[in-house]
Amino acid sequence: MSWAVLILAGLVEVAWSQSIKPTQNFTRPVPTLVCLALMAAAVWLLSQAMNTLPVGTAYAVFTGIGAVGAIGLGIVLHGDPVSVGRAAALTLIVGGIVLARITT
Numbered sequence: 001m002s003w004a005v006l007i008l009a010g011l012v013e014v015a016w017s018q019s020i021k022p023t024q025n026f027t028r029p030v031p032t033l034v035c036l037a038l039m040a041a042a043v044w045l046l047s048q049a050m051n052t053l054p055v056g057t058a059y060a061v062f063t064g065i066g067a068v069g070a071i072g073l074g075i076v077l078h079g080d081p082v083s084v085g086r087a088a089a090l091t092l093i094v095g096g097i098v099l100a101r102i103t104t
Contacts, residue, residue, distance in 0.1 A: 002052045003101065009045035010065025016042050017070040018077075057100050064097045 016038035022031040042062075050058045068090055074080035 002049045005045055006049035006053060006058055006061055007065065009042050009049060010062050011069065012038055012042040012045060013062060013066035014069030014073065017066060018073055053104065057104050061097050061100050064093045068093050068097075 016035065019031065019035040019038050022028065023035050024031070026032045026035075046058060046062050049062075071080070071086065071090060075082055
């Protein structure tokens, strides 16, 4: 169950990362409130997963999911550049997440 909560925390972190830009430097009240709520939800879910998972593993997986999701959405939604290097980096991050899961 902790792994499911951790994955959910990572997905909420992805949503949080995408919610930052619409705040326009935290000058727009509604987008700022959404951003802060997503941030709090992501950290709360991460803390719940850390009740039974090692802190280092949980945090590494959490940030890995966030990084892969943010880069992926940047490519798909915002036309961010794709390169062999970026694809290799994403592959290594996903591989690290999988390895952390199967060895914990």
